[in-house]
Amino acid sequence: MAKCNIFSWRSLFLFCFVGFVSRPAEAAVKKYQFDVQVKNVSRLCHAKPIVTVNGMFPGPTIYAREGDRVVVNVTNFAQYNMSIHWHGIKQFRNGWADGPAYITQCPIKTGHSYTYDFNITGQRGTLWWHAHISWLRATVYGAIVIMPKEGTPFPFPQPYREANIILGEWWNNDVEEIVKQANKLGLPPTMSDAHTINGKPGPLFPCSEKYTFAMEVEQGKTYLLRIINAALNDELFFAIAGHNMTVVEIDALYTKPFTTTALLIAPGQTTNVLIQATQVPGRYFMAARPFMDAPLSIDNKTATAILQYKNIPNTVLPILPQLPAPNDTAFALGYGAKLRSLNSPQFPANVPINVDHHLFYTIGLGINPCPTCQNGTQFAASLNNITFVMPQVGLLQAHYFNLKGVFTTDFPDRPPMPFNYTGAPLTANLGTTLGTRLSKIAFNSTVELVLQDTNLLTVESHPFHLHGFNFFVVGTGVGNFDPTKDPAKFNLVDPPERNTIGVPTGGWSAIRFRADNPGVWFMHCHLEFHTSLGLKMAFVVENGKGPDQSVLPPPKDLPPC
Template identity: 50%
Template sequence: MRASEISHNVGGGKDIHKALQQEVDFDGERKISRHGVKQLRYPWSDGPAYVTQCPIQPGAKFTQRVIFSAEEGTLWWHAHNDWARTTVYGAIVIYPNMGTTYPFPKPDFEVPILLGEWWNVDIYELIRGFVATGAIPNPSDAFTINGQPGDLYPCSSAGTYKVNVKNRKTILLRIINAAMNVILWFSIKNHPITVVATDASYIKPFTRAYVLISPGQTIDALVHADQLPNCYYMAARAYSTSPSIPFDKTTTAILQYVGVHKNCSSISPSLPALPLYSDTNAALNFTNNLRSLDKQDYPLDIPLEVTRRIFSTVSLNSLPCGANRKCEGPNETRLAASMNNISFILPRIDVLEAYHYHIKGVFGTRFPDFPPLVFDFTAKYEPLILEIPRVSTQVKILDYNETVEIVLQGTNLVSGIDHPMHLHGQSFYVLGSGLGNFDEYKAPPTYNLVDPPLQNTVLVPINGWTTIRFRASNPGVWFMHCHIESHLTWGMDTVFIVKDGEEPEAQMLPPPPDMPPC
């Protein structure tokens, strides 16, 4: 089965005692990641190219073993090599256990809403071009909802996704931001949205006129069809704190009540009101309302004692162009990105294989716990010398079951911008977030240690910080990266290696026999 043909609907959920497993064959040059599936003790099928596997060569085949455990709700899968995920992605739906139901009123039906981007050029030509010149990649030509751009683009006269709903029925929307480089607002005209889960973890329901969703994130939301039967626009557009990201493109779909006998596309329903494209306060207002459900059937396990503290900057950077080259980044440099001033470079042998087989020289273990240079991270003007990162393949080694707290600090180097940071193999509690520089004395007393949301992707606000905490209880090799694809390409990533524990059930499982060769 080819990757583009795959969808997942999984029964199971939080109380599974034996992990549910699926095996899927892939051929062609693809590396598929199950975004948010923890893959307990089994990083061999996690998917990121040159982190947990080498690419599947054309004509070759690799069977991925996908292990579900405590996840329940909506996740997704996507290609994880270069920019192949532009079009290679899909939803994963994990239902409650047989005999149980949702911790909210059961919806009448459910609809996946996959938000994406589309370019009218060969995507590999695009990536080769901006990597070669060091420039910002050309923006996409359209946003999409379930593969369709909607009514507002000249190409889309017959390309608008439509949801038919009966009056007084309730829809569960499973919203996924599969866009490459853009955080998105999403709303439905005249229909409030009640958020009930994020990243396959239930939260305390709250209702807003809109949601904010970062690349990599999923949101489950209830919508009640209780308006005058008619045609209503769903709409998504960019939340952009960078002047390089166009904000005036809007993709639409239509919510149509059954019995409305009209061509909704021809009457141009009015658009829902969305926050301004750069409304940081509205963005923080939404994300700060995420709170874990914290009920008896959904207990929390927040680590209260921390054994490893990491403070990491997440920055845009620039590199010298090099002799006899012409670069198109700031001041004729090449754009780069980093964590703690290290711009991660992918090795030619994947980190997992090198770690498991003790292959030397593939990666270093000196990813720092603290920035090598301390400065005013969010100052309006920064010395140019601070923009140049170290280019290296450095990972962080963690002991099994130690509790890790990471402060992710955005900087104003080159340009301040929001960063959706994603961690493979682990979900984490989001304890707090704020604008400006992290204050080690003022911030920790404000942490939410009662009902913080459990996520796998979190938004670090522009020129701000976010603190996450997790228990390193999943042995293996796990990628951490910004889910804005251009930032990942430029090097805003690192790798956490969680060592085996003493007991057999705390140790990484052996590799499959058909791992792709490097």
């Protein structure tokens, strides 16, 4: 293993990445060194210091191949505690490398190091990495590109070239300070000041003409775009003026290809599309702006980048695409309905047919009393009326060493009080309680989980991410889930498989997965504001009886609490 011990006095964290030759023998050795430091970055009309990796915002891309082993050494020189999550990597038996702070590890303290060591097994496609503590992922993120095994082609036309398109958000002020101030007041943090494409807002924002990502294409060529939504709090529409997109992959899983003029991507999700450079040579805007079909305020500004044909001068004005309206629910639902697993002999959709655990979780937002807040109240969020309390010890460590008093395993399988979930707005929290309560599941059992949005305070779309597993989205709908009628409509043949699902506003989504990965696995809303309010929980998947069905021992450098 290569060692990384070089850092400058300005370094915040030191990453060192090494890809290893592993079983299969054709996997190549890949070596990366990541140096994360504070850097003044200019966006909009002024510069501010942000956390960057190798001085880049977004951070560098990790390139690996299916079957590789990845080792990342992180040394923290920041004033903040830090942990890194490798979003979508399954981490078989190896939650120690998953990264969410106080779930699978205690955070890396200032001046200390931790090595993330994991294998990429049975996965290929686009994923991403990001900070997984507080709101630090606002700037600490980057792409993970996993190529198929050597000699294995894509199940779609080979592109001429490819590019990463990472959608994000930008705050003019320090995000951590904004969150602290909001917590003191008992109010939501201020909205972002801009959206970004590859860290740049584009020329539609003041003082941002030079902060625009541009991608050059050649006439007649086909390109693969790996699109990632790294925004903290916004689902986003994305489109390219004059060009259709063919969706071929979501969350590093191949789909049945379909063509669309725009796509919808929730925070945490990835989408790969093919585009053909067959239009009149010119300059065309790529654009992203939020989708919000609930009565809530959002940063509705449009970020832009440029698709530019070769030999076209920069003086040619770009053309803007026609994005769906910000509240276009019909487009959102219609786009989601087109997503289907490829379900080929080589890439089958192994949907669990027989279900061992039927779970029903209601998503609730509310307002609780807060004597220490200047406002006298504070926002809270819950699943099945449980507002999750983060422990002071890593839950995986507590589970592995059988530490008592850290958590309980009595998370309710369904809400304690059934009600008309999406009816008239309800202002009560229906007895919300605080607790670090987990759900215990036997190894290799099958799970069906229905996530139901509610009108407690307001309805809203919620992108939920499950660590440690992919799952199949077997059904979705608007209104209240009907356990008698709706299961008959489930797609059990080729439903989309992914790791993050957008629960529709005032609706529900049903997912199925097999609990074949022992450990403690986080599930949470990927809207950072909602996660901070307690909209999260975790599953404890018990060890199996086989020799390769137990949690691996923890590494020697696991950070202490």
